[in-house]
Amino acid sequence: MTQTRGFDPNTVRKVVSVRAPQMVAWEVFTGKMGAWWPLASYKIGKAPAVDAILEPHVGGRWYEQGDDGSICQWGSVLAWEPPSRLVLSWDIGADWQYDPTLKTEIEVRFIADCSDRTRVELEHRHLDRYGAHRDKMRAIFETEGDWGRVLEAFARTAAA
Amino acid sequence: MITYEDHVFDALGDPTRRAVLKRLRAGGRSVREIAEGMKVSRPAVSQHLKILKAARLVTVQAAGTRRVYAVDKRGLESLRKWLEGFWDHTLAAFKAVAEQEATKGRKL
Numbered sequence: 001m002t003q004t005r006g007f008d009p010n011t012v013r014k015v016v017s018v019r020a021p022q023m024v025a026w027e028v029f030t031g032k033m034g035a036w037w038p039l040a041s042y043k044i045g046k047a048p049a050v051d052a053i054l055e056p057h058v059g060g061r062w063y064e065q066g067d068d069g070s071i072c073q074w075g076s077v078l079a080w081e082p083p084s085r086l087v088l089s090w091d092i093g094a095d096w097q098y099d100p101t102l103k104t105e106i107e108v109r110f111i112a113d114c115s116d117r118t119r120v121e122l123e124h125r126h127l128d129r130y131g132a133h134r135d136k137m138r139a140i141f142e143t144e145g146d147w148g149r150v151l152e153a154f155a156r157t158a159a160a
Numbered sequence: 161m162i163t164y165e166d167h168v169f170d171a172l173g174d175p176t177r178r179a180v181l182k183r184l185r186a187g188g189r190s191v192r193e194i195a196e197g198m199k200v201s202r203p204a205v206s207q208h209l210k211i212l213k214a215a216r217l218v219t220v221q222a223a224g225t226r227r228v229y230a231v232d233k234r235g236l237e238s239l240r241k242w243l244e245g246f247w248d249h250t251l252a253a254f255k256a257v258a259e260q261e262a263t264k265g266r267k268l
Contacts (some may be wrong), residue, residue: 012243016251020262028258036257038250116262122251124243 010126015143018118024108026083032055044092044101054088055081062088075106084110090124097111119126176200177208181217181231188221188230 018025028036034051043049049065052074055061058075079087086109092101104126111119176198183194195205209229212218219232 012240012247014244014254016249018255018262020258021265024262025258026266028261029254032257032261036253037248038253042246042250062205117260120251120254122247124247127240127243143169 008128011123012127013124014122016120016122017113018120019116020118021116022110022112022118023083025120026086028055029108029110030086031080034065037130040079043072044074044098045070062090075103077107079107086110174208174211177212180205180208180212184218184229184231188228190233191225194229219260 012043014077016113020028033054037052039049039052043062043064045066045133046066047070049072050067051065051129053061053063053065054077054096056077058077060080060081061073062075062089063073073091075091077086078089079085086107088106088108089103090106091100092099104124107123107125109121111121113119163196166167179198180194182253191206191209194209195202198205200208209220213229216232218229219243221228221230253264
């Protein structure tokens with residue numbers, strides 16, 4: 001997770017320090033995803049998304065729920081080790097469709113810094129599995145250029 | 161003016177080329193290996209690879225007498241850059257909500 005591990009072009013790593021106990025960080029991440037995931041901009045269903053849900057066990061689904069009750073799967077739970085480690089697959093393809101063969105992986109570790117702080121380390125790996133898709137994906141990201149701005153606005157609102 | 165993006169779109173606009181790229185997802189392959197099981201001839205596959213290479217979607221390396229084609233990893237840069245920004249924003253939103261929850265917990 002640190003820079004000393006060297007650069008891996010197929011992996012994106014992020015670290016965030018949160019002023020919250022490890023159990024709270026775990027519960028918000030896994031149990032209240034709908035409260036912080038940027039659903040306004042990151043979703044795949046046709047219906048407006050109202051929640052993001054992780055089924056709390058290995059093999060559980062990771063999905064968004066639309067306001068019409070529809071469900072669109074994003075991936076599944078590969079490891080479930082409360083309150084310290086979570087591995088998810090993210091199987092959304094370039095065409096914004098669920099593709100269970102894609103399986104990029106997101107590992108999240110929750111490390112207690114002291115009683116009231118948690119270091120959250122996130123690793124999104126196997127990006128090369130986008131292989132054939134990557135430039136098409138970039139085209140989508142860039143044509144939906146407002147996405148970045150929406151996310152910024154969301155982060156500002158959430159932090160206010 | 162024809163841009164790099166135009167080349168990429170042209171390259172990906174063809175179903176056979178997308179199929180070729182998909183076959184390379186698992187690792188490098190020779191023209192013969194790529195053509196195996198496909199409904200197009202080997203020369204046709206070579207022609208598609210040429211276009212994919214021009215669009216910087218594949219690389220080619222000589223391994224003895226074989227020429228091995230692989231997905232061009234440099235193409236991942238844009239995806240990485242986008243994901244970096246995506247996770248920065250998403251984790252910032254997570255941090256805000258988690259800290260709010262922690263504050264609530266302290267007040268109880």
